[in-house]
Amino acid sequence: MAYITTLDALARSVGANRIIRGKAIVNVTGDPTLPPEDERQYRKKLIREALEALRTPVDGPTILA
């Protein structure tokens, strides 16, 4: 499991193992300040990182991106 959250320190303290930092509490996988196409590209990059995290070995709670 790759966990995308803005509260990455909390995620680490409760023991999530593969953590990806999202954008903001109110839009974790988006960025409304960007033009729509740029926002889609941002999201795609973020999800790509989360997928990469799934094939990354970790020993314990780790912030991967």
Add this chain to the structure above:
Amino acid sequence: MSTPRVVHYLNQFFAGVGSEEQADTPPGRKEGPIGPGLPLQAALGDRAQVVATVYCGDNYAVEREGAVDEILALIAREHPDILIAGPAFAAGRYGLACGEVCARAEAELGITAVSGMHAESTAADLYRTRVLLASTRDTALGMADAVQTMARLALARYQGETLGPPAEAGYIPTGERVYFFHEQPAAERAVAMLLAKVRGEPYTTEWAVPQYHRVDPAPPIGDLASARVALITTGGLVPTGNPDRLEAAYASKWLKYPISGLDDLVPEHWTSIHGGFNTTNINEDPDRMAPLDALRALEREGVFRELHELMYTTTGNTAAIPTMRRFGQEMVRELHAAEVDGVILTSA
């Protein structure tokens, strides 16, 4: 009012059928109380009567498909008002059977159900938010106390009495929050506690630091291009109108929705009902919470093989950790069955 009828559930060992070599024993019934049922009946006194004992082998109860259906059928035949299961102490299979039989007896037979087990047991972890569990010692040395507590809790629950705090009433914390007015403000209580601590006097915290259970990291996915990936969110994302009534806080359930025909989540059809933050941005574009559009794009590019046909969702707002742990365990069972290799989980 007539005396409430109690059915007592036991495993094959406590029912006197035999030990491990009898663990495949199918469900059976004996008249009245037996084994631990005798002190249980003594604890109940004339306030309730153990009319029958239903038992099942430890393996049979947790391995056989339909085992719990058979057990419930035997229980239902007695027309009981109350089911008391165990105590199971720290036993694995027995605890799981007690938890499942009680949960289903309450849900399907509409009767009061109580069990007893050790707070640190696997079954307590799984069932504490669904079943009232007396807190027992880890071995049968605690039998006398356990049956007393189970009898007291069962009668109180049956009569609709409000239970006190877990430590006082003798049950395993259920994760439920109960609001009340304290005569002394929080600041004064905190200072009093601090002074007691400084003086080396005993004090009891009002908010125990939750015990998080460490989960070993899953091994990495070897070949992402052949992986099936599922999307889960705790962002309270549901079909617009919230047809299944997911709670905005204190979620009591998780839900799953088909997404196989969808390329993204449009605001006309999807809404976040999360009550813990401002959902305006998400409700303009729900992909900002559950990134379906990006997953579809990457799926088409062959980065991974396919997205699982169901999206899982719940609300991670003011959530009780034991409840959330159970949600996770329940989802994982389904995802394993659906041969999902990896999960993308999003939250605020």
